[in-house]
Amino acid sequence: DAGITQSPRHKVTETGTPVTLRCHQTENHRYMYWYRQDPGHGLRLIHYSYGVKDTDKGEVSDGYSVSRSKTEDFLLTLESATSSQTSVYFCAISESGGGLANYGYTFGSGTRLTVV
Amino acid sequence: SQKIEQNSEALNIQEGKTATLTCNYTNYSPAYLQWYRQDPGRGPVFLLLIRENEKEKRKERLKVTFDTTLKQSLFHITASQPADSATYLCAPQTGANNLFFGTGTRLTVIP
Numbered sequence: 080d081a082g083i084t085q086s087p088r089h090k091v092t093e094t095g096t097p098v099t100l101r102c103h104q105t106e107n108h109r110y111m112y113w114y115r116q117d118p119g120h121g122l123r124l125i126h127y128s129y130g131v132k133d134t135d136k137g138e139v140s141d142g143y144s145v146s147r148s149k150t151e152d153f154l155l156t157l158e159s160a161t162s163s164q165t166s167v168y169f170c171a172i173s174e175s176g177g178g179l180a181n182y183g184y185t186f187g188s189g190t191r192l193t194v195v
Numbered sequence: 196s197q198k199i200e201q202n203s204e205a206l207n208i209q210e211g212k213t214a215t216l217t218c219n220y221t222n223y224s225p226a227y228l229q230w231y232r233q234d235p236g237r238g239p240v241f242l243l244l245i246r247e248n249e250k251e252k253r254k255e256r257l258k259v260t261f262d263t264t265l266k267q268s269l270f271h272i273t274a275s276q277p278a279d280s281a282t283y284l285c286a287p288q289t290g291a292n293n294l295f296f297g298t299g300t301r302l303t304v305i306p
Contacts, residue, residue: 109294121199121296122239123285129292169238175291183229183286184294186238 082106085187098157104172110173111153115166160194197222199297216270218285225287300304
């Protein structure tokens with residue numbers, strides 16, 4: 080998607096290993112988000128950032144950490160991957176946090192992570 | 196508990212007809228409600244946002260209504276086309292950075 084890229088697109092990893100997913104934006108948006116999407120569940124927020132070095136937890140943050148050292152990059156780390164973290168992970172960006180304008184979030188194309 | 200129900204997992208409709216998708220929410224008080232489209236293997240794409248004090252919003256062939264008393268939003272696509280086939284996600288927003296998603300309705304427009 081224009082202005083936001085996620086890497087890698089696909090990853091298979093072993094249980095117990097650390098994994099880092101990267102989200103990069105070129106829009107200079109203040110807000111960045113990590114969601115996971117699983118069958119039977121809507122997208123669920125893991126963590127979000129409201130500025131460089133400013134992050135907060137979402138509804139499913141256990142087992143995940145994030146870092147944002149630059150406006151354009153937001154990293155999601157699975158500290159010790161488990162099979163329950165097999166999912167599709169989406170990064171999203173927002174200029175205003177949503178709602179204050181007529182703009183919603185812009186999502187990346189996702190990372191499909193399989194933990195074996 | 197909080198719940199977002201998009202009451203059709205799948206909806207098939209004939210080309211040219213109006214598709215109506217329903218979103219009901221429980222134990223949320225959203226200030227805004229957003230709708231997204233998601234194609235297989237892709238991220239959601241923002242379509243429309245409606246505020247709690249707006250009853251209706253339109254964009255081209257799309258129309259969204261928002262009834263805070265019924266706790267319901269309706270999403271309409273008029274003159275539907277096969278290219279409209281996708282999954283549509285309802286997303287109530289209770290505040291900045293608090294955007295919650297339903298599981299979606301998969302719409303298929305049959306030529």
